[in-house]
Amino acid sequence: MSFLNRRRFLAAAGTATAAAGVLATRTAVGAPAPGGPFRHGVASGDPLPDAVVLWTRLTPTADALPGSGTGPTVRLEWEIASDPAFRHIARSGKATATPDADHTVKVDATGLAAGTTYWYRFRYQGTVSPVGRTRTAPAAGEAVGVLRFGVVSCANYMAGHFSAYRHLAARSDLDAVIHLGDYLYEYGNGEYGPGPAIGRGHEPAHEMVSLADYRRRHAQYKTDPDLRTLHAAAPFIVTWDDHESANDAYDQGAENHTEGAEGSWTTRYAHARRAWGEWMPVREPDPRRVHRRLVFGGLADLSMLDLRSYRSRQVEQDRLGDVGDPDRTITGDAQMEWLKDGLATSRARWKLIGNPVMISPVLFPPLPEDIARPLADTTGLLPPEGVPYNVDQWDGYTADRRELLGHLRDRGIDDTVFLTGDIHSSWACDLPLDPGTYPAGSPSVATELVGTSVTSDNLDDITRSQPRTSSLAVETAIKGANRHVKYLEFDSHGYSLLEVTPQRVQMDWVYISDRTDPRATARRAAGYQVLAGSNRVSPAAAPLAD
Structure with a gap:
């Protein structure tokens, strides 16, 4: 779900220089691709110690537009090198772009060296794509001193410019970018965000439902220069949340889907899943499965969850007593067993979990009238007295949460950190x-670090209040009623920087000045750490070094 969506408000209250020589202007990392066959840029993802996925989308002819299903089947070349000038080619080959796959191309470049930075590019009929920079994971079991990840989620094209991506792409120290979902949004123009008013209308202009719609929307997002630059700067590790299909999706439907008027949910979900698989740099040995695990030496495992495909329908506001029903699930049985087994058998110091929706329990107390009333007027469904749970998150599936956290406690599994998006804060x-009974009667068994949205509405946007004014009362009330919540900021957009060492995990939140300004600046606002063996968050001793 969105932290603030159109029908409910349940949560109430980095770029290196590239090739020299005659190709320099064409092969700079993240260089613009105006028109031509590589107008959607390049990307990489899912790094292994010996392999990485390389991606591009080819436009071979004028009619082979995204979602059209037309155009020829063509061959193109790819190469990956250990230097930006491509003097030392590590691997190369040919790939095929077909209309059946919307002319998207994915190559699993294998036989690479572990823990190594590479540069890659594609060629088609004498045209060279922009150059991308990528990096393989450290070797299995290797003693790794430090890892750095960018962490992002919730990027609504209509809500603002992707300046957070631009600032993150300027870093040269990223092992990967972890994208926790809501990479794009399904809504039509005017439904969620200022859109055309800031020159950021969706394509197509209507809500995406068909396969062509989803493909065209993915294509539009990958023409954004800041997103293209970030994709070319570092490999992505992605999962999806609801807006890649429809708001508040569950296994049999979605809040933002109407059977009949918009066709069957099974068909729409299949369209969304297919387009996501085509347009994202993900490795898919099983095209029906999104959850997967990547290993970074002996330092960290990263388990990416899919919390939409298998979940039970969210409970209604008048049935909150059902949130603990053991027959209801957010993970599905098979994914839960996969996750628990991975945590129990991991040999890594840190068990990182890419978690699309928040797992921390949050009880929302009554809100001040001057906060509750505008929220109720905006959403139409927030009662003035507040709501006790965000039922789209793990708060709506408390049996699954208790099973997972109990597993950590019973097995003595320390150093598990949930990395979360979704809630725009x-x-x-x-x-x-x-x-x-926290902390004396129930100590912490894990921790959660939640990154804010790239652009999607947060509290001050929905209430149309000045940042850091009315939100302060909500933050104070929530922290007062939930002692395990140590840091909360409802108003800012941006990205997070995550550093992992044997001694600690630290997240720094970096906020942009104005989402509607394409030249927005960025500042580091706060940092929290988890010391090894502590299972507790605490203020970071110092900002992460640039």
């Missing part, structure tokens, strides 16, 4: 099994 939380 910034949080650092301890994760007790029983928040009511």
Whole structure:
């Protein structure tokens, strides 16, 4: 779900220089691709110690536009090198772009050296694509001193410019970018965000439902220069949340889907899943499965969850007593067993979990009238007295949460950190099994670090109040009622920087000055750390070094 969506408000309250020589202007990392066959740029993802996925989208002829299903089947070349001038080619080959795959191209470049930076590019009929920079994962079991990740989520094209991506792409120290979902949004123009008013209308202009719609929307997002630059700067590790299909999606439908008028959910979901698989740099040994695990030496495992495909329908506001029903699930049985087994058998110091929706329990107390009333007027569904749970998050599936956190406690599994998006705000939380008796009666068994949105509406946007004014009362009330919540900021957009060492995990939140300004500046606002063995968050001793 969105932190603030159009029908409910349940949560209430980095770029290196590239090739020299005659190709320099064409092969700079993240260089613009205006027109031509490589107008959607390049990307990489899912790094392994010996392989990485390389991606591009080819436009071979004028009619082979995204979603058209037309155009020829053509061959193109790819190469990956250990230097930006491509003097030392590590691997190369040919690939095929077909209309059946919307002319998207994915190559699993294998036989690479572990823990190594590479540069890659594609060629088609004498035209060279922009150059991308990527990096393989460290060797299995290797003693790794440090990892750095960018962490992002919730990027609504209509809501603002992707300046957060631009600032993150300027870094040269990223092992990967972790994208936690809501990479794009399904809404039509005028439904969610200023859109055309800031020159950022969606394509197509209507809500995406068909396969062609989803393909065209993915294509539009990959023409954004800041997103293209970030894709070319570092490999992505992605999962999806609801807006890649439709708001508040679950296994049999979605809040923003109407059977009949918009066709069957099974068909729409299949369209969304197919387009996502085509347009994202993901490795898909099983095209029906999104959840997967990547290993970074002996330092960290990263388990990316899919919390949309298998979940039960969200409970209604008048059935909140059903949130603990053991027959209801957010993960599905098979994914839960996969996750628990991975945590129990991991040999890594840190168990990182890419978690699309928030797992920390949050009880929302009554809100001040001057906050509650505008929210109720905007969403139409927030009662003035506040709501006790965000039922689209793990708060709506408490049996699954108790099973997972109990597994960590019973197995003595330390150093598990959930990395979360979705809620368009910034949080650092301890994760007790029983928040009511925390900390004395129920110590923390894990931690959660939540990154804010790239552009999607947060609290001050929805209430149309000045940043850091009315939100302060909500933050204070929530932290007062939820002692395990140590940091909370509801108003800012941006990205997070995550550093992992044997001694600690630290997240720094970096906020942009104005999402509607394409030249927005960025500043580091806060940092929290988790010391090894502590299972607790605490303020970071110092900002992460640039």
